[in-house]
Amino acid sequence: MGKKGKKEMETSKETFDPLPVETKAPATVVLLLNSQEEDVLVKACEAIYTFAEKGNENKVSLFEVGALEPLCKIISHSNNLVRRNAIMALGSMSTNGEVKNALKKLDVIPSLIEKLSNEEDVVVHEFSTLCLASLSVDYVSMAQIFESNGLPPVIQLLSSSDPDVQKNSLEIIFNLVQDYKSRQAVHEFGGMVPLLELLKSDFPVIQQLVLKVLQNLTMDLETRNTFRQEQGFEKLLEILSNQDFSDLHSDVLLIVANCLCNSETIHSLAEDGGLAKVMDFILLPSVPEIHSNAIKCISRSAQSCELLHEHGVEKVLVELLSVENVDVNISTCHAVAAMSLHQASKDTFRDLGGVAKLVESMSSESLHLKEAASAALSNLTHDKNNSMTVFEVGGHTLLIKQLSCSCPKTVANSASTLCNMAEQVKIRRGIWSHGVMEALVEPLKSTDSQILLNSLQCLALLACDSEARVEFQSAGGLPPLVDLLRSHHKDVLARACLAVVGIAIDEFPAVEMYKLGALELLEEINLSVNRRNKFSKLATTALLKSNLSVKYSLTGHLASTDIITHGFYDAGKETWPS
Numbered sequence: 001m002g003k004k005g006k007k008e009m010e011t012s013k014e015t016f017d018p019l020p021v022e023t024k025a026p027a028t029v030v031l032l033l034n035s036q037e038e039d040v041l042v043k044a045c046e047a048i049y050t051f052a053e054k055g056n057e058n059k060v061s062l063f064e065v066g067a068l069e070p071l072c073k074i075i076s077h078s079n080n081l082v083r084r085n086a087i088m089a090l091g092s093m094s095t096n097g098e099v100k101n102a103l104k105k106l107d108v109i110p111s112l113i114e115k116l117s118n119e120e121d122v123v124v125h126e127f128s129t130l131c132l133a134s135l136s137v138d139y140v141s142m143a144q145i146f147e148s149n150g151l152p153p154v155i156q157l158l159s160s161s162d163p164d165v166q167k168n169s170l171e172i173i174f175n176l177v178q179d180y181k182s183r184q185a186v187h188e189f190g191g192m193v194p195l196l197e198l199l200k201s202d203f204p205v206i207q208q209l210v211l212k213v214l215q216n217l218t219m220d221l222e223t224r225n226t227f228r229q230e231q232g233f234e235k236l237l238e239i240l241s242n243q244d245f246s247d248l249h250s251d252v253l254l255i256v257a258n259c260l261c262n263s264e265t266i267h268s269l270a271e272d273g274g275l276a277k278v279m280d281f282i283l284l285p286s287v288p289e290i291h292s293n294a295i296k297c298i299s300r301s302a303q304s305c306e307l308l309h310e311h312g313v314e315k316v317l318v319e320l321l322s323v324e325n326v327d328v329n330i331s332t333c334h335a336v337a338a339m340s341l342h343q344a345s346k347d348t349f350r351d352l353g354g355v356a357k358l359v360e361s362m363s364s365e366s367l368h369l370k371e372a373a374s375a376a377l378s379n380l381t382h383d384k385n386n387s388m389t390v391f392e393v394g395g396h397t398l399l400i401k402q403l404s405c406s407c408p409k410t411v412a413n414s415a416s417t418l419c420n421m422a423e424q425v426k427i428r429r430g431i432w433s434h435g436v437m438e439a440l441v442e443p444l445k446s447t448d449s450q451i452l453l454n455s456l457q458c459l460a461l462l463a464c465d466s467e468a469r470v471e472f473q474s475a476g477g478l479p480p481l482v483d484l485l486r487s488h489h490k491d492v493l494a495r496a497c498l499a500v501v502g503i504a505i506d507e508f509p510a511v512e513m514y515k516l517g518a519l520e521l522l523e524e525i526n527l528s529v530n531r532r533n534k535f536s537k538l539a540t541t542a543l544l545k546s547n548l549s550v551k552y553s554l555t556g557h558l559a560s561t562d563i564i565t566h567g568f569y570d571a572g573k574e575t576w577p578s
C-alpha cells in the first residue's frame with residue numbers, strides 16, 4: 001500500500017525453531033493442522049502463510065489439499081499465537097477467487113467477526129478484515145456479514161491505528177453499502193465521523209476508498225443530513241482547494257453532486273459561500289473527467305433553485321459545449337436541459353449562442369451526444385424565441401432526420417422538439433416542406449410509447465395544413481395510424497383519435513381510413529369503458545362525415561352541413577358494423 005513499507009510482523013522465529021516445512025509438500029503440512037500440539041500448529045500455520053504469500057498457485061494447491069476446513073476451526077483456537085498464525089494463513093488464502101468461493105460455503109463469517117473484537121491484536125484484525133473484505137464482494141456473504149452484526153465492529157476498526165486494517169475495513173464497508181440497509185446502518189452506527197477522519201489519511205488508496213463509500217452513502221437523504229452536520233461539505237471543499245489532492249477532485253465532485261440534490265443543502269451552502277467555491281472550481285480549466293463530474297453538480301442542483309443562474313453558470317456551460325470531448329459535451333447537455341426549467345436560463349442560453357451549438361451537436365457521430373442534445377433542445381423549445389432560433393439555424397432538417405435514428409430517446413426528443421416548433425405557423429410551413437410527414441410514418445410503427453405520443457402530437461399539429469395531410473397519406477402513413485386505434489395505452493389511443501380527427505378533414509384520407517377498418521375500431525373503443533376517450537367520439541363523427549352513404553344508413557339522417565356528392569346512395573338501414 002501507498003506511502004508506507006510493510007508493517008513489521010512479529011513472527012514466532014525467536015520463540016520456535018522453524019519447521020523445515022518449506023521442503024515438504026503442502027499436503028504434509030496440512031496434515032500437521034490436525035495435531036494436538038500447539039507448537040506444531042503455530043509452525044504449520046506459519047508455513048502455510050509463507051507458502052500462500054508466494055502466489056496464487058500456492059493458494060490454490062493449499063486449498064486442493066484441504067487446508068481450508070482445519071484453518072477455519074483453528075482461527076478460534078484458545079492459544080493466541082495459534083489463532084494469529086491461522087488467521088494470517090486463512091486471510092492470505094482468501095484473496096484468491098477460487099479459495100474465496102469455497103470459503104463462502106464454510107460458514108466462517110461469524111467466527112471472523114468475533115476476531116474483530118478489541119481483545120485481539122492488530123495482526124488478527126488485519127487478516128480477519130482481509131478475509132471479510134474478500135468475502136463481502138459476494139452478495140450472499142455481504143448479507144450474512146450484515147445479519148451477523150458485522151458492521152459495528154468493522155466501523156470501530158476504521159479508527160484502528162493500522163492502515164491495513166483501515167483499508168480492509170473500508171473495503172468491507174464499500175461492499176456492504178451497495179445495499180441501502182447497510183447505508184442506513186453505517187450512519188446509525190456512527191460511521192460518518194471516523195469516515196470523514198480518514199479523509200486526512202496519508203494513504204491515497206484510503207482516501208479514495210473513503211470517497212467511494214461517501215459517494216454511496218450520500219445517495220440517502222438522512223445520511224446526507226448527517227454528512228452536513230459533521231461538516232462533511234467543508235472537508236470536501238478543503239480537498240478541492242488543495243492542488244496536492246487533484247487526484248481526488250473528480251471523486252469529490254460526485255459527492256458534491258449528490259449533496260446538491262436537495263434544495264435545503266443548496267441554500268445553506270449558498271449562504272455560507274460554499275456554493276460560490278464550487279462554482280469557482282467548475283470554472284477552472286481542468287481534465288475532462290473532472291469537468292464531467294463538475295457538470296453533474298450543476299445538473300443536480302439546477303432542479304431546485306435559480307442560484308446557479310445568479311452565478312452565471314450558463315456562460316460556463318455554453319463554453320463547455322465547445323470542448324473537444326464528447327463526455328463533457330454530453331454532461332453539459334444534461335445540465336443545459338435541467339437548467340432550462342428556468343425562463344431566464346432559456347433566454348441566456350439563446351443569447352450566448354448555446355441553442356445554436358446544441359443544434360450543431362445534432363449532427364454528431366455520437367448517438368449518446370445526439371440523445372442528450374435532443375433532450376436539451378426539447379426542453380429549450382418550450383420557448384417561442386428558442387424555437388425560432390432552432391429553425392433559423394436549420395435545426396428542423398437535422399431533427400427530421402433523427403426521426404429515423406436508432407436511439408428511441410433521440411426519436412422521441414426530436415419529435416417533441418418539432419412539435420414545440422410546429423406551434424408557430426411560420427415554422428410549421430417551413431418544417432413541412434422538408435419531408436416531415438414522410439419522416440413521421442416510421443415512428444408511428446414504434447412500440448415505444450413516448451415515441452408514439454410525441455409523434456402523434458406532432459402529426460396532429462402538422463395536419464392542420466391540407467398539403468401536409470395529402471403528403472402523409474401518399475407516404476403510407478394511414479395504415480400505421482389506423483393500427484394505433486388498437487392501442488391499449490390510454491394516452492396513445494387518445495392522441496391517435498385526435499390525429500384521425502385532424503386528417504379526416506379531407507374526404508380522400510377519411511375514406512381510406514374507413515376502408516382500413518377505422519370505424520369498426522372506433523366502435524370497439526366506444527364500447528369499452530376503459531378505452532373510450534373524449535376524442536374517440538369526435539373521430540367517429542369525422543369519419544362518418546366522409547362517407548355519407550354509410551352515415552345515412554347507420555343513423556338514418558344527415559346533418560345540414562353534410563354535402564351530398566355523387567357517390568351517395570341509400571343503402572337502407574343497417575346496424576353498426578361489428
Ligand SMILES: *[C@@H]1O[C@H](CO)[C@@H](O)[C@H](O)[C@H]1NC(C)=O
Pocket residue numbers: 177178179212213215216
Ligand atoms: C456506489 O458508488 C459506486 C462508485 O463509487 C458506483 O459505481 C455504484 O453504482 C454505487 N452503488 C450504488 C448501489 O448506487
Ligand SMILES: *[C@@H]1O[C@H](CO)[C@@H](O)[C@H](O)[C@H]1NC(C)=O
Pocket residue numbers: 321322323324325326329357358360361364366369
Ligand atoms: C462538442 O460539441 C461542439 C459544439 O456542438 C462540437 O464542436 C464538438 O465537436 C463536440 N465534441 C465532440 C467530441 O463531439
Ligand SMILES: *[C@@H]1O[C@H](CO)[C@@H](O)[C@H](O)[C@H]1NC(C)=O
Pocket residue numbers: 334337338339341375376379
Ligand atoms: C426537461 O424539462 C422537464 C420539465 O419541463 C423536466 O421534468 C425534465 O427533467 C427536463 N429534462 C432534463 C433532461 O432535465
Ligand SMILES: *[C@@H]1O[C@H](CO)[C@@H](O)[C@H](O)[C@H]1NC(C)=O
Pocket residue numbers: 347385
Ligand atoms: C422574443 O421574440 C419576440 C419577437 O421576435 C421579441 O419581441 C421579444 O423581445 C423576444 N424575447 C426575448 C426575451 O428575447
Ligand SMILES: *[C@@H]1O[C@H](CO)[C@@H](O)[C@H](O)[C@H]1NC(C)=O
Pocket residue numbers: 523526527537540
Ligand atoms: C357509443 O356507445 C354508446 C353505448 O355505450 C351508444 O349509445 C352510442 O351511440 C355510441 N356512439 C358512438 C358515436 O359510437
Ligand SMILES: *[C@@H]1O[C@H](CO)[C@@H](O)[C@H](O)[C@H]1NC(C)=O
Pocket residue numbers: 511547548549550567
Ligand atoms: C361508402 O361506404 C359504402 C359502404 O361500405 C361503400 O360501398 C362506398 O364505396 C363508400 N364510399 C366511398 C366514397 O368510399
